[in-house]
Amino acid sequence: MSNRALFWAGARRCIPVCVAAGPFGALFGALAVESGLSPFEAVLMSATIYAGASQMVGIDLFGQNIPAWVIVLSIFAVNFRHILYSASIGRHLGDWNGWQKAFGLFFLIDPQYAEAERRLEMGGKIEFVWYMGLATPTCLFWLSITWLGAQFGNLLKDSHSYGIDFLLPIYFLGLVMGFRKRSFWLPVVGVSALAAVIAYETIGSPWHVSIGAVAGIMLAAFFSPQARGKLSQSEGQVTS
Amino acid sequence: MMSSTVWIILAGAFMTYLTRVGGHIIISRFEHINPRIQAGLDAVPAAVLTTIVAPAVYHGGPAEWGAIIIAGLAGLYLSLLPMVIIGTGALILARAVLGV
Known part of the structure; x- marks a missing residue:
């Protein structure tokens, strides 16, 4: 192009x-x-x-x-x-x-x-x-x-x-x-949402963004199939 | 002589710029990124963007919940722009009807 x-x-x-x-x-x-x-x-x-x-x-x-x-x-x-x-x-x-x-x-x-x-x-x-x-x-x-x-x-x-x-x-x-076809999308969204709401209620804005995000990222880093070596990198990006 | 407001804006801009280059600078120090960090970084879009939605929905009322459900359903079938228009339209309507 x-x-x-x-x-x-x-x-x-x-x-x-x-x-x-x-x-x-x-x-x-x-x-x-x-x-x-x-x-x-x-x-x-x-x-x-x-x-x-x-x-x-x-x-x-x-x-x-x-x-x-x-x-x-x-x-x-x-x-x-x-x-x-x-x-x-x-x-x-x-x-x-x-x-x-x-x-x-x-x-x-x-x-x-x-x-x-x-x-x-x-x-x-x-x-x-x-x-x-x-x-x-x-x-x-x-x-x-x-x-x-x-x-x-x-x-x-x-x-x-x-x-x-x-x-x-x-x-x-x-x-x-828009990212819902990625592997492990739903667990990440669920955990981030929950952590963000709890952080929003306890620590307060704007920290709920970073705290919620880190919760979802840690989840993916420890428990996603990609992190546990069950998928190759390219498959980890898009799984449909 | 610039006002103190302008200086605060420029300092805020500098800190914001640091966040936008900082992540890349840190990651580029590593020769090899292990699969766990890869997996974590691939989860960034869903993890971060969700945190902006969740408290707003949690603190909403029936009008907001109805609108977000309609928007979510629309999002399954339509692209971003029609989804936003339908969701916002539903919200305006719900707020008018419910008088909230």
Whole structure:
């Protein structure tokens, strides 16, 4: 495939990402302005942190007279899961040079990671051009929608009845289901969900993400057929 | 002179960037990755993404539960985008009907 075709193949995958993340991005822009950020600062946050959930946590704390390092640490805690994405996807970036990794991994948000994993599962490779084909329009859209939300946020006042607050859980469920043909998928999902809820109730957000994730990963590492050497590596990736 | 908000944003961005390159940097130190770590890393998408869904569903009410079940059923047959539209549509409808 030519580079141009690869780029467009990636770019086409941005549509569901933008539809699901769009209202959330607009809501972020609106809430950021409401909590005292300028539209410039809201867009700066989207452009440099580029991780919706942690941006929400950030603006929530800006309003509360909380020490700067606590805000930074909270953003880090919410985004800690990216370490796992990075470790997982990094095994498949053999064709990328160091600069491409340093640049491309900046864009490793949840849907970007999920789409990359899906591509591997379909037997594809993670070409840098394909990856940036998905990342470029997604990121530009995220910045635009943040700015629009910051400008016209009043239109979003009734986000509850529009279902915006629950749009992302539905979208993430769709991403999780996209991996349902992997071996040991259901045990991992069950244990992660249970551990996440318990951690959410006891330790609190955002640690439920890392704790729930580690529970599911440990389960797979110790008990999955792949870990116990019953499947070859390629079979472990996709079992249908 | 930049405001303190801008500095906090940039520090948060730096920490976020570290999470996105850090995992790869750590794993690439190993010449050979043993099967258990391989299996664990292959479980990352399901394990991490699930943790974002579960507490939201747990704290939902009938409208959210109905919507997530409909979305889940739709997800068995449809691709991501129609699934999200159907699930969100079901939620909006359920909230309007139940008045929650």
